[in-house]
Amino acid sequence: MSYAGVELGGTKCVAILARGPDAVLARETVPTTTSDQTLGKIAAILGQWQFEALGVASFGPVDLDSASPTYGRITSTPKPGWAGADVLGRLRQAREVPAAFDTDVNGAALAEMRWGSGQGFDDFAYVTVGTGVGVGLIANGLPMRGFAHCELGHIRVARLPGDTFPGSCPYHGDCVEGLAAGPSLTARVGAERVNDLPPDNAVWDSVVWALAQLCHGIVCAGAPRAIAIGGGVIDSRLYLLDRIEAKLIESLNGYVRLPDGGRYVRAPALGRDAGPLGAIALAMTARP
DSSP: OOEEEEEEOSSEEEEEEEEETTEEEEEEEEEOOOHHHHHHHHHHHHHTOOOSEEEEEEOSSBOOOTTSTTTTBBOSOSSTTOTTOBHHHHHHTTOOSOEEEEEHHHHHHHHHHHHSTTTTOSSEEEEEESSSEEEEEEETTEEOBSSSBOOGGGOBOOOOTTOOOOOOBTTTBSBHHHHHSHHHHHHHHOTTTGGGOOTTOHHHHHHHHHHHHHHHHHHHHHOOSOEEEESHHHHTOTHHHHHHHHHHHHHHTTSSOOOSSSOSEEOOTTGGGHHHHHHHHHHHHHOO
16 A cells, blocks of 8 residues: 655655655655645645555644644744645645644654654654754654644753853744754854854753753653654754753653663654654554
């Protein structure tokens, strides 16, 4: 059975046709511009493929309430022209098949649980640190949500003593995203310096601190069996994961003991394919 998936990102979108991670039949990348242009190009790609189910993993916030009149749409977003965009409705026009819609991080978490670093777990967390900070938190095999989906990247955390950076989040200033995402690094040191920052630069102390505080909250809220952290800020700096885990253990201070059996804070086994394969994992839930 062939599945189509769409990972909708803030910078680029990936459309993928696959039977699984070892059987990718086609892949196309579309720059994220306006909603009409971007969704139109993706729908045209999907219209050329044959598949039995569709999975859409989108940046958010999005409406995941299937009973809502705005189900499948992006809600509030700082991305110009995307608030209210009917992502699922536009893409489903390409082919009448069962479809599943969720956040990009929930999709990536499900992909890692099916094929990657979360195999064997029913409780798992996937964190992406890139343009923003997103968290896919899975409990008992299902993404956690109530009236909305998980937005732990926007929680306010204890500040690293001495760090006076006000944060870059347009909504909350110094939430985790405002302290650790790519735009915060650019605001702290300048775009031309970000890629050249050495491992011992003090800015990484603040990033590690913020992400460890995020992990503290995840552990206390959901107690997942492991936390995978990826995304553009982390992918090329995997040395930060050991530091995040050490700071997490220090922060928990013995109140909660992490599971035995290897690194708790780990890299995604699927790497940068976690996102596109997350859309395929969602499609598989629509039609197993």
